[in-house]
Structure formats: structure tokens, C-alpha cells
Amino acid sequence: MEKLTSYILPVITALIIIFGISKGIKVFDCFVEGAKKxxxxxxxxxxxxxxxxxxxxxxxxxxxxxxxxxxxxxxxxxxxxxxxxxxxxxxxxxxxxxxxxxxxxxxxxxxxxxxxxxxxxxxxxxxxxxxxxxxxxxxxxxxxxxxxxxxxxxxxxxxxxxxxxxxxxxxxx
Amino acid sequence: MINYIWAGMIIFSVIAAFFGGTADALTTAIISSASDAVSLCIRLGGTICLWGGLMEIAEQSGLTGAVCKLLSPFLRIVFPKMDIKGKTAKAISMNVTANLLGLGNAATPLGLEAMQRLQSENSSKEKASTDMIKFVVMNSAAFHLIPTTVAAMRQDYGSKNPFEIMPASWISSACALTVGLVSASIFIKLSEGIKWKN
Structure with a gap:
């Protein structure tokens, strides 16, 4: 139980990026586009x-x-x-x-x-x-x-x- | 409604300060709260940017669609008129997911995205739609599958089992969510005849 909860956010962030890359998405450009608003x-x-x-x-x-x-x-x-x-x-x-x-x-x-x-x-x-x-x-x-x-x-x-x-x-x- | 609550908060505070001799503290509070609101806003702006960016990736890669499909039985019950494959449903499911994981920081920006989509479907631009009311009630009775912050704080204060409160927390959340959504539906039905004063 060593601060299991601390892993939730980093793991989710990584998962989103990995999933994006695997689908051939330009993840950084895409991130910037979404962050604009x-x-x-x-x-x-x-x-x-x-x-x-x-x-x-x-x-x-x-x-x-x-x-x-x-x-x-x-x-x-x-x-x-x-x-x-x-x-x-x-x-x-x-x-x-x-x-x-x-x-x-x-x-x-x-x-x-x-x-x-x-x-x-x-x-x-x-x-x-x-x-x-x-x-x-x-x-x-x-x-x-x-x-x-x-x-x-x-x-x-x-x-x-x-x-x-x-x-x-x-x-x- | 908000107007009266807000006026009540301020008038009651001033009366309490008058009788309790806390006028100095109250003066400081009024001035400092103005800058507190600005820093709160900047912090919120940061998380909105961050999650807006991450969600764009999740959206284009089809991840949000998959999560939405997973949650669709629940969404159908709460929002019977909604297009389950639409953008609004996707945004709502991302907000629900963030809540379930106890990521309060992410839930708000994702929820704001959902609100924007709900607003674009809203016939009136000033009055909350039925789905909006349900969505905000749902968020105020946030259902955390993993109460991240609470568990971390319990651990800090030396709890023998920081996660022990989870079942009780689920029951409590589920009851709150049900009561909130059912009473919202009843209020909405009632108000279809009577106009709500705001």
C-alpha cells in the first residue's frame, strides 16, 4: 500500500500518450491544439x-x-x-x-x-x-x-x- | 437562488462580525479574497490547459470513445435523451472517469468541456438545461471509486488502513448521487409548471 494512489495520475498521463503514439498521432502538436482553449x-x-x-x-x-x-x-x-x-x-x-x-x-x-x-x-x-x-x-x-x-x-x-x-x-x- | 444565498452569506458575515468583534479580520478577508480568487483562477487555467491537451490526444486516438462505451449503461439512465456516441457523452464520460479515480483536479476541466458541449445543445443561453442540472448535481455528489486525496491524508496521519473507509464511502456516494438525481428530476418536473425564480 505504499502510496499506491500516487501512481494514478502519472500512469494515466503515460497511458494517454502511449495510446496516442500507437495510433500514429502527433501527440505534442495535438496536445498544444487542445491546450489552447x-x-x-x-x-x-x-x-x-x-x-x-x-x-x-x-x-x-x-x-x-x-x-x-x-x-x-x-x-x-x-x-x-x-x-x-x-x-x-x-x-x-x-x-x-x-x-x-x-x-x-x-x-x-x-x-x-x-x-x-x-x-x-x-x-x-x-x-x-x-x-x-x-x-x-x-x-x-x-x-x-x-x-x-x-x-x-x-x-x-x-x-x-x-x-x-x-x-x-x-x-x- | 444563488443571488439570495450570496447576499445572505455577506450580510450574515457582517452581522456576525459586528457582534463578535471580528471586524478587523473581516476587513482583511475582503481584501485578500480578491487576490485569492485571481490565483485560484490561474491555477484552474493551468489544469484546464493540461487536461484540454491530454484529452485532445485521447479523443483523436479513440480512447475517449472506448471509455464512453464502457460507461454508456450508466449514461443512458441519467441522460435518457442524450446521443450516447456524441461528443457531449464523450466529454461527460471523461469527467465521470476522473471522478471515479479520485482525480478532482482533472474532473473540473473535463467537466467544463462537457458543460460547453451541453451549452451548445441548450435552447436557452441563460437558463440551465435539464441535462446540465443533472450533470452539475452529479459532480457535486462526486462518486470516487478511489478516494485518492482522503486516503493519502489518512496515511499521513498514521492510519492503520487508509483505504478501510472505501466501502462506506461508496455507499454514501451512491446514496447521495441517487438522492441528488432523483430530487433534481422531481424538481424539474415540478418546475415545468411553475417558473423557478433565480
């Missing part, structure tokens, strides 16, 4: 990303997130999510870097094999930063009306939190 899309993403980052950073630095977490604490007992993991559930839909830091803290304070550490791991493995995905995906093509995307995605997130707590309880002996 990259920065145009990134520039288009700046305005929506700016909005999101400002909102999320304000929430974190003002202490508003702690208030929200405290308000949600009664829900923790109801859903079986440990109180110390609750901040992660509040952060994970809105901030990728924030939830990574929170996850790290849980691993450090409780250990990766504790109930808290395992529930946090499952949550991290089964959710993505919802607001980031919505902002970036729709922002890149100029969609303003996202319809029911946010409510549906948030329902999915909540499902993942509750099921995470349940499955970890189920799998522990």
Missing part, C-alpha cells in the same frame, strides 16, 4: 469565482460559520454525526480548502481510525464542494439561471453526511 475559459471564470471566494472568506473570518455550526448542533444528535464533525458538514458544500483544513484538524485531534476520523473521511470521500461546482460549471458557459441545481445538490450533500455516520457505525466492530 484553456486560458480563455479560466478568464471567463474569474468574475463568478471572485464573488464566491469573497462570500466564503467573509463567512469564515467573521465567525459566522461557527454561529451556524452552533445552531445546527442539535441536529448532530438526531443524525448521529459527532458534534466535532459538524463544522466539516457546514464547510464542505461551500469551501474546498476550508473543509480540507477542517478534515486535517479532525485527523490530528482524533486520529484517522477513530469514529470521528472515519466519518470525516467518508464525508470527504463522498462529497464535492457544491457551491464551487455550481459557480464554476455554470459560470464557464454564462448560465445565470441554475434552476433547481442548488437545492438538489444540497439534498445530495445532506444525504451523504447522514449516510456517512450510519455506514461508519455499521462497519465498525
Amino acid at each position: 484553456g486560458f480563455d475559459s479560466a478568464v471567463k471564470l474569474l468574475p463568478p469565482l471572485m464573488g464566491l471566494v469573497v462570500g466564503v472568506t467573509m463567512l469564515r473570518q467573521s465567525g459566522a460559520l461557527e454561529i451556524i455550526t452552533k445552531m445546527l448542533l442539535p441536529l448532530a444528535k438526531l443524525t448521529g454525526i459527532p458534534a466535532d464533525v459538524m463544522p466539516l458538514t457546514v464547510l464542505s458544500p461551500i469551501s474546498g480548502s476550508g473543509s480540507l483544513t477542517m478534515f486535517e484538524q479532525i485527523l490530528k485531534n482524533f486520529g484517522p481510525d477513530s469514529a470521528e476520523g472515519r466519518i470525516a473521511s467518508v464525508i470527504m470521500g463522498s462529497t464535492e464542494t457544491t457551491f464551487y461546482a455550481v459557480t464554476v460549471y455554470f459560470g464557464s458557459v454564462g448560465i445565470r439561471k441554475s434552476g433547481c441545481t442548488v437545492p438538489a445538490a444540497l439534498l445530495a450533500d445532506m444525504t451523504s453526511f447522514i449516510v456517512s455516520a450510519m455506514t461508519v457505525a455499521l462497519f465498525s466492530d
